Amino acid sequence: MTQPSRTTAQRNTADRLVAVIVVIITVEAGQLQVLLIKRSAGPFKDSWSLPGGRLVEGESLLEAATRRLEIETGVKDVFLEQLCTFSGLDDQGSVAVAYWALVDKASVRLARRDVWQPAWCLTSELPDLAFKNDSVIENALTRLRNKLAYSNVTYSLLPSEFSLSQLQQTYEAILLSPLDKRNFRKRILSLGVLEATGRSASEGRHRPAKLYRFRERRPVVY
Amino acid sequence: MTQPSRTTAQRNTADRLVAVIVVIITVEAGQLQVLLIKRSAGPFKDSWSLPGGRLVEGESLLEAATRRLEIETGVKDVFLEQLCTFSGLDDQGSVAVAYWALVDKASVRLARRDVWQPAWCLTSELPDLAFKNDSVIENALTRLRNKLAYSNVTYSLLPSEFSLSQLQQTYEAILLSPLDKRNFRKRILSLGVLEATGRSASEGRHRPAKLYRFRERRPVVY
């Protein structure tokens, strides 16, 4: 059984090429960043796009997204959730299921290859992207901002132990606005999703900060 | 170019059968209902499932869902939104993109056909469903409940003019819990999404109720 041609402009079976794409988000130095891939072949050669790829035989959507995430970053067991599904991102009738993931940049080892190099990009300075990927990213960021308010998703953006200031900086980077320190601490601590580790860490020549841990390192909604 | 067989348990191309399924929701007499189809052929023959079907050539996902909704109910221009995408609902490697829709039952004319008859079913009395469709419905209802709190989606469940009591009954049917009348009216009116029509209607032998209209008959988030 031969494969139908993948390059003709319109597919001639009712089956579709199904791909997953993954919006991999991190925060570093108070800046939101997204992982992009430099396209070194195919349509949109030399422009940037989100990492993605087709499903392989027998693979579920989540498996494909998990695999893709690990290929690019080496990380597993982070927050990874379906976002939405697009048709018409290319003009080939394919269907793309977008996922989004949150990773701690320190735990990432970017894939090193000659072609299709991944790189972090500030969300404030996104280049032109292939396949309308900018709307996918916008979508993911909106979801992230909403989800901050009623879930613990940030567990996946930080190391296992962190200070409240770090957590606050993460929130501020995502929301693009400063938060009041006392109100933030009150709110977060009263949720009861954190526990103190008893340890402290000083970064630079300052007073050392108490370290906290998320009680659950998996998604919880309040 | 031959089509690959659709009946073997595992597909042997990386292309997938892509279908949309639609959770069509309505409220009547204080009861949430979902449109189901009696399967009269194929897998799960004689059990119930959500209406759905494959994409046709050149069709987008939203177009497919819109078409399916209109085929079953005759209605267009109602609230229709993507829900989420499943792989593994059957064991054939297909991918199903679920949508959900809200319709005013009075404006619906159910498709009449000899086979695959559609029928309304109370969500409190769902039969066993094919293809794990029960989880899809649960998902849609959860989304609806959440969305009640910050959007005007109910515009699509009611006739163009309605009383506040009708609106409240709709909310109660969805949330499965009674609401305080005065608080409900205060809350809804203060949102400013309704406008009084100036007209009234009495149903039965009661005091006639003021009628209202949604300012926007399309989704708005507060």
Place this chain on the structure above:
DNA sequence: CCAAAAGTGTTGGCTGTACACCCATGT
């Protein structure tokens, strides 16, 4: 001793919730 970030409480406004009675109509 100085710079830098950590840590800590109180107040006022607003929002949401609980709660009960009178009114207009049709029969």
Place this chain on the structure above:
DNA sequence: ACATGGGTGTACAGCCAACACTTTTGG
């Protein structure tokens, strides 16, 4: 006249936002 649902206001509590100073450390 009465039964039925329509319509209305107040008081209290909990939540969120605004706001400034002291403490601890490293250099």
